[in-house]
Amino acid sequence: MARANEEVEALLQEYADLIAISGGDAFKARAYEKAARSIGGYHADVSALDPKALREIPNVGKSIADKVVEFLRSGHVSAIEETRAAIPAGVRELITIPTLGPKKALVLHEELGISSVDQLLDAIHEERLRDLKGFGEKTEENILHGIALMQKAGEGRILISAAMDVAEQIVGELSAISGCTRCTYAGSLRRMRETIGDIDVLVAAERAAPFMEALGSLPYTAEVLAQGEKKTSIRTTKGLQVDLRVLPPESWGAGLQYFTGSKAHNIRTREIAVRHKLKLSEYGLFHAKSGRKITSETEEDIYARLGLPWIPPPLREDRGEIAAGLDDALPDLLEERDIRGDLHTHTDLTDGLAPLEDMVAAAAERGYAYYAVTDHAPNLAMQRMTAEKMLAQREQVRALDREHRGMRVLHGTELNIGPDGELDWPDDFLADFDLCVAAVHSHFNQSRDALTRRILRACENPHVSVIGHPTTRLIGKRPGLDADFDAVFEACARTGTALEINSHPNRLDLRDEDILRAKRYGVKFAVNTDAHAITHLPYLRYGVGTAQRGWLTKDDVINTWPLTRLRRFLRGEGTT
Structure with a gap:
């Protein structure tokens, strides 16, 4: 079930949005937003903490701690209830639309009197939003997409x-x-x-x-x-x-196979059974004529009797796995145990929640051979990074690298790919990092050509090793970039730039469909957590699962490689 931390995180984030939509103090809204993130990523269960312990969580002061205690005791917070009551319910509905945001929702309410999704749809169809400052045809498209995402999320997934x-x-x-x-x-x-x-x-x-x-x-x-x-x-x-x-225990394999596969996969396996004059159900594989049971105890037995090897569950989507199985051409899929290190993580030097030492220690406990710290660079102004801070962190990383003899600690950075593809620091500064992850963090609504050129320019930079969360999507909240990703995949294969499979459950970016396409170009991948807290490091399992759905083997993924091979790749010396 959801941790109390996640419930409190959602509540405080809602309060931050309510403050913003009501025109309240922007600093206060930001404070609650930061507290929400801190609590969501905190390692201990907040329901077991007293007020004093709550105040030890980064960005949580007395006022916020008191609200958390009130919520945990009663299930509500009076101040938040009052703020909710002061804002029309329809306006609160607007801020749940992905891609809209509280500031635009406030403008729509104040300027056009819009207080419901239906009214917003009418205004878009009547093209009334285009008269508002900061709105236009592209904004309308994004809002419509956000409404579609919200409606899809409402289907219960x-x-x-x-x-x-x-x-x-x-x-x-x-x-x-x-x-x-x-x-x-x-x-x-x-x-x-x-x-x-x-x-x-x-x-x-x-x-x-x-x-x-x-x-x-x-x-x-x-x-x-x-x-x-x-x-x-x-x-x-x-x-x-x-x-x-x-x-029944004797039907376990048949039942597991039947209730795991997608509908399309199961149709394929039943068709094979029919061709063999057999009948396949959740209880076993039977002779169609006599009804005699042939096998049922294990999935391996079921598939073998159909002339197939055991097919890993992430592949059971009818995307060619049956034909590959018949040809003995199924991939030897990546496993979580194959990952030797995480190449994209953050600390509290920027927007992470844990100190460098704690993140490194947690990575060492996971048995990694290497681990990269990649805090944000200065073009994300809110992170207040400077060259001096980054160099000071490098000294700390080098010291920790000497302490952790069983795990090499790498010093990297997550660069911002600017509107024209520019990066945060000049090449001579970037050259001294162990690796550079580059990602888009803003200006999502540029034209398709501009977005494509922007990412391609980052791929061409010899110091960029990985493109982080490449499409920038947030599941159910923000669509992926409208860029020519086939051109990006081709460029990554040509320049030796890996594409990230971001393991955070909100992202899982690249998607499995993108991975399948990119793999055909010969792209290499990095399965990373983008961890901003110790509790995020186990998210790796979801990135590995997505990689499996994209048919990746461990040779496709650079952070399964020994450090010497990985370093050659990071230096641009090829993949062998």
Whole structure:
């Protein structure tokens, strides 16, 4: 279930938005926004902290700590409730539209009297927004896209990280019940899709009743939607549907295969079964004529009897995996254990939440062979970076590198790709970093040609090793850049610039579809967390899952390589 930290983060971010939309103190809004991020990424559960301990969290002062305590005790905060009440409900709805933002929402309300999504749609269709300063045809397109994103999010899909938290907790609870021989999650979550509609949980046991009853009585079960001998469905207190199926132990493999694959993948496997005069169901593989069971206990047995190798779950989307399996051409997919180090992380020197020493120590605990610190460069003015601060950090990094004999600590930076493709520092300064990650952080609405030229210029810079979160998308909140990414992929392959697979669940950028395209150009990739807190380092699993969905092997990913090979790549000396 969602950590208390995440609930408090969402509440404080909402308050920051409400302050901004009501024309309140911008400094106050920024303070609550920073506190929200600090609490969301804090390593300890805030529900277990007293007011004094809360104030030890970066950016959390007495006033904010008091509000957190009030929320944790009562479920609401009077000051936030009052601010909500002072703003029309429709206007509050406007700020939930991705790509709009509180400032533009305030302008729409004050200038045009818009206080609902429907009124906003009418105004766009009547082209009334174009008379407002800072609005235009491109703004209208972005708002319409944001409304579409919001409506899609309203269909009940949640980020993979939130679904995984729920699934793993339920699997843990059910696995402890006497009689359980196997238990896991299946469906789109097992396939590592970026968003999840509902969670499928499977149990192998002789008796189903104890598991059905246990699921319905869990403390976070809000409603039992259906309960029967073979299936129980609940809705959690967060509105997520969970479907539990209990299978006979001898049918485990068939059930796991059946409830994991996409609809299209399962149609393919059933078609193969029919061609072999067989019938495939969640209970096993049977002779079509006699009904005699052939196999059912493991997925490997099911696939083998169909003439296929075992197909990894992230590939089961009917995107060529059946043909590749028949040709013995399935890739040996990247695994999380193959990652030797994280090449994109931040500290509290810029917008991270933990000191350098703590981030490095946490990375060492994960068993990495190397680890890069890549704080923001000065063109993101809010980070207040200077060359002097960066050089001082380099000295600290070098000292920590000497201390951590089992892990090399690399000093890098995340550069901002400016509107014309310019970078933050001159080439002679960049040359002394171990690596440079470059990313777009602003001016998202440039023309397609301008955005493409901008990214290509960064790829051409010999000191840029990785393009970070390449499309800049935020799932359900911000669309990806409208650039010619085929041109970008070609340039990255030609210049030896890796493309990042950003593992943060809000990003997962590149997407699996982009990875598949880029791989055809010969691009190399870096699976990084972009961690801004110690709690973000485990997000690596989601980046690896996305890489698997893009059919990547460990040779495709530069941070699986030994350090000597990686350094050659970072110096522009090729990939071999």
